[in-house]
Amino acid sequence: MALSHVNQHGEANMVDVSDKAVTTREAVAEGILSLSAEALEQVQNNTAAKGDVLAVARIAGIQGAKQCANLIPLCHPLALSKVDIEFTIDTAKSQIITRCRCKLNGQTGVEMEALTGVNVALLTLFDMCKAVDPAMTMSHIRVLQKQGGKTGHWHRNE
Template identity: 70%
Template sequence: MSTFSHLNAGGEANMVDVSDKAVTQREATAEGFIYVSESVITQISEATIAKGDVFAVARIAGIQGAKKCSDLIPLCHPLALSKVDVNFDIDKAQHRIKATCYCKLSGKTGVEMEALTGVNVALLTLFDMCKAIDPGMYIEGVRVLEKKGGKTGHWKSTD
């Protein structure tokens, strides 16, 4: 049975000591979806959203979110990210937009939390920029798709 690495011997919250871990190249990709009305998809596609280029703003927000992960998640280590890439795909048939966030670094701990934070902040920014058109939007399916590096090596979602 595994133990929680974020608890000390007294059961108190504890930042994991990674000082003895090897520096390896680490990568993670996360995705999530925002479900929107047809009107939102049309206005994004035609670049007529009053607040401007929603994908450009949400991309920058997602990158900033990944960079600020350790400020938001209490026991995450501050990481020197070498790459953050945020992208969007419109799925008109399912009335949704997929956001993906890829993070990379050479370090002692993984970047899954940074990729997840980047996706969430990007999706929340899309919500904020489109809420006047469709306040009923919702976010779903945020998850890690793939991670590489560290002692667990390469892991990829199978669904």
């Protein structure tokens, strides 16, 4: 299978989606922030110096998904109909699992928007907690599932 963003001359180009059918398209991406127990406790108790960490990261993730085409050069600007950011706190592993779900009726998928939303939310979590734990790590950033378009439904098998 050929790369879709490379033309017959090997040059980068934006894919023409004008002949694709408009379908409901949805994607879910996830990433994990590992942080110290102290930083996680501040997030959970809403006592971080910068304020409500999860609320700010949620809004940042939504904004990030909406700005995807401004950040990734060959992405199409999309009119997203829904962006959800959700957080799951795993105290046993001292992690915040972040998921972004993006949805629209359109001619191209929303995987990049979901991935951008997750990354911006994770970066915001990092920014809000770095004074307490500068050694945090972000990992396992990936698409979990996508649906719509000619390929239908796909989900990660793990």
